[in-house]
Amino acid sequence: MRPTAGVTFGGRYELSSRIAVGGMGEVWKATDSVIGRTVAIKILKDEYMGDPGFLERFRAEARHAALVNHEGIANVFDYGEEQGSAYIVMELVPGEPLSTIIDRENILPPDRVLGIVAQTATALQAAHDAGLVHRDIKPGNLLITPEGRVKITDFGIARIADQVPLTATGQVMGTVQYLAPEQASGHTATPSTDIYSLGVVAYECLAGRRPFTGESQVAIAMAQINDTPPDLPDTIPEPVRFLVYACLAKDANDRPATAAKLAQAAAALHRGDVRTAGAYVPQVLGAVVPDAATTMLPQTTLSDAATTAIPRTTVIAGQDDAHLADLGDEVEPGKKKRSPWTWPLITLIAILVIVGAGTVFAMMNGNNDEPKPTPTTSESKPPTTTKPPAETGAEVSAADLVGKNIDEATGILTGMGFTDVRRAEGNPAADDQVGLVTAVTPTGKKVAFDQPITLTYNIAFGQPAAPAAASGPTEVASGQPFAMNLAPSTCPAGLTFQGYEVSVTGDGSLASVSGSTANINASTIAVGDPDGIITVTYTFTCTGSNVTRVSPASAAATITVKAPTVPVITP
Numbered sequence: 001m002r003p004t005a006g007v008t009f010g011g012r013y014e015l016s017s018r019i020a021v022g023g024m025g026e027v028w029k030a031t032d033s034v035i036g037r038t039v040a041i042k043i044l045k046d047e048y049m050g051d052p053g054f055l056e057r058f059r060a061e062a063r064h065a066a067l068v069n070h071e072g073i074a075n076v077f078d079y080g081e082e083q084g085s086a087y088i089v090m091e092l093v094p095g096e097p098l099s100t101i102i103d104r105e106n107i108l109p110p111d112r113v114l115g116i117v118a119q120t121a122t123a124l125q126a127a128h129d130a131g132l133v134h135r136d137i138k139p140g141n142l143l144i145t146p147e148g149r150v151k152i153t154d155f156g157i158a159r160i161a162d163q164v165p166l167t168a169t170g171q172v173m174g175t176v177q178y179l180a181p182e183q184a185s186g187h188t189a190t191p192s193t194d195i196y197s198l199g200v201v202a203y204e205c206l207a208g209r210r211p212f213t214g215e216s217q218v219a220i221a222m223a224q225i226n227d228t229p230p231d232l233p234d235t236i237p238e239p240v241r242f243l244v245y246a247c248l249a250k251d252a253n254d255r256p257a258t259a260a261k262l263a264q265a266a267a268a269l270h271r272g273d274v275r276t277a278g279a280y281v282p283q284v285l286g287a288v289v290p291d292a293a294t295t296m297l298p299q300t301t302l303s304d305a306a307t308t309a310i311p312r313t314t315v316i317a318g319q320d321d322a323h324l325a326d327l328g329d330e331v332e333p334g335k336k337k338r339s340p341w342t343w344p345l346i347t348l349i350a351i352l353v354i355v356g357a358g359t360v361f362a363m364m365n366g367n368n369d370e371p372k373p374t375p376t377t378s379e380s381k382p383p384t385t386t387k388p389p390a391e392t393g394a395e396v397s398a399a400d401l402v403g404k405n406i407d408e409a410t411g412i413l414t415g416m417g418f419t420d421v422r423r424a425e426g427n428p429a430a431d432d433q434v435g436l437v438t439a440v441t442p443t444g445k446k447v448a449f450d451q452p453i454t455l456t457y458n459i460a461f462g463q464p465a466a467p468a469a470a471s472g473p474t475e476v477a478s479g480q481p482f483a484m485n486l487a488p489s490t491c492p493a494g495l496t497f498q499g500y501e502v503s504v505t506g507d508g509s510l511a512s513v514s515g516s517t518a519n520i521n522a523s524t525i526a527v528g529d530p531d532g533i534i535t536v537t538y539t540f541t542c543t544g545s546n547v548t549r550v551s552p553a554s555a556a557a558t559i560t561v562k563a564p565t566v567p568v569i570t571p
Contacts, residue, residue, distance in 0.1 A: 036463035065155035072123025099139035121263035137197035147408035184221035192252035199247025246283035429458035462492030466552035491542035507532025532561035
C-alpha cells in the first residue's frame with residue numbers, strides 16, 4: 001500500500017504528514033484512532049517486501065526493540081503487515097535529529113556534547129542489558145527534544161542495515177562513517193561497537209567534521225580500520241579529548257569497558273570532576289609521566305630514612321590550565337610544573353644519603369676490634385599513589401526539579417551523574433500542566449549516584465471512547481417524526497459529562513436533543529419517489545479542571561424513509 005495522507009494502516013493508524021524519507025522506508029506522522037494518540041509510523045519500502053529473509057529480520061528486530069523500555073529510547077508500540085507493506089509504530093518524539101543541529105550550528109560546546117554522550121550511553125546500556133546492539137549510532141538516529149533530552153531511534157532496522165554489504169549501492173550511505181573497525185572488517189558487532197560509533201558522533205560535534213572521510217565507502221571503511229583520527233582542537237579541554245580518543249580506540253579492549261562507565265565518565269566531566277571520570281574511564285587522565293622529584297631513589301643496605309621512597313605523583317600529560325579551569329578540577333598540568341618543595345626534598349635526600357654512607361664507612365673502618373654490624377636489607381616496595389575519594393553522590397533538591405518538564409528534570413539528574421532516574425505517573429492535570437514534575441523521591445544533601453530517583457509527573461486526562469451507535473427505528477414513513485436513543489456515555493476519571501452533539505444527514509433533520517434522546521423529523525418524500533435514507537451519528541463532551549474532551553463519533557445508525565406509495569384505483 002502506497003503511503004499517502006489520509007491512508008489508514010492496521011485499521012487504526014491514519015497518516016497525516018510525512019516526516020522523513022530514508023533508504024529503506026518512509027516515516028509518517030499518524031493518529032491512532034482507537035486511543036487518540038499521535039504516533040510515528042515507519043513504513044518499509046515495497047521492494048524489500050519480496051525478500052522473505054529481510055522481512056523476517058524486520059519482524060524480529062521490531063519485537064526486540066519493543067523489549068527495551070527506557071526514556072532515552074523511542075518506544076515501539078506496534079508492528080503490522082498490510083497489502084504488501086510492513087510498518088512499525090513508534091513514539092513520536094518532539095524535536096529534531098542531532099544531524100540537523102550539527103548542520104545548523106557546525107560545532108557544539110563541550111558541555112553540551114558531554115550531556116549528549118552521557119544520555120546516549122545510558123540508553124545504550126539499557127539496550128545492551130537486553131542483549132541488543134544498535135549497530136547504527138549516528139547523528140541522524142539521535143533525536144534531541146526541546147528540553148535537551150536524547151532519544152535513540154531506529155532500533156528496529158539498525159541490525160538489518162548493518163548486514164547490507166558495503167558495496168551495495170545506496171544502502172549504507174553516511175552510515176559507514178560511523179562504523180567501528182570490527183564492523184568494517186566484517187566481524188560481529190558488540191556493545192563496544194556502539195561505544196565507538198558514539199565516539200565518532202562526539203568527535204563530529206566537537207570538531208564540526210567526521211574523523212574519517214574518503215572518496216568511497218570502502219576507502220572510509222579502510223580508514224576506520226587503519227588510520228588514526230586527526231587531533232581534536234586544542235580549545236577542547238584535554239580530559240574531554242582523551243574521553244573521545246578512548247571511544248575511538250581501534251582495539252575494543254582499549255575503549256570504555258561499558259556504555260554505563262562511559263556515561264558516568266561523561267557525566268563527571270560535565271560537572272567538572274576529572275578524578276571521578278578517570279575512575280570510570282582511566283584514559284581520561286592521559287599518560288603517567290615520571291618526574292625527577294617523584295622517582296624512587298635506589299635503596300642502600302641500611303634500613304634508614306635515606307632509603308625511604310618518595311611516593312610517585314601521577315600527572316596528566318599535556319594538560320592545559322585554562323581547560324582544566326573550565327572543567328573545575330584540580331589536576332596537575334602535563335607540563336612538568338614542580339612543587340616548590342621539590343628541590344628542598346631532593347637536597348634533603350642527598351644529605352641523608354651522604355650521612356648514611358659516612359656512617360657505614362666509619363663503622364666498617366674506624367674500629368677493627370668491634371664486631372661489624374650485620375647489614376640489613378630493606379625490601380623495596382612500589383610507590384603508591386594516593387587518590388582522592390571519588391564523588392559518589394550529589395545533592396538532590398525538590399525545589400530545583402518540581403515544576404520542570406519531566407524530560408528536562410530527567411536530563412538535569414542524568415547530567416549530574418545519576419544513573420537510575422525513574423518516572424512515575426501522577427494525577428491528571430490541565431493540558432498546560434501535563435508533563436510537569438510534582439514530586440521527587442528521594443531528596444537530600446548526599447544522594448548516591450546509583451540510587452534510584454523517582455520523578456512523579458502530571459499526566460493528561462484520558463480520551464473518551466467512541467460511543468455505540470444510536471438505537472431506534474430502522475424504517476419510518478415519509479414526513480414522520482421519530483426518536484433515536486443515544487447510548488450512555490463514560491467520561492475519563494476526573495471529567496464530567498456535559499452533553500451530546502448529534503449529526504443528521506440525508507432525508508431528515510434534527511429537531512432537538514433531550515437528555516439521551518434525539519428527536520428527528522423525516523423529510524417528506526413525494527409519491528412515487530425512491531425511498532430516502534437518514535444517517536445519525538453523535539459525540540459527547542466531558543469537561544473538568546479547565547479540560548475539555550470530545551469523544552470520537554459513534555458508528556452510524558441508518559434509517560430508511562419510506563416514500564408514499566401510489567394509490568391503486570379500482571375500476
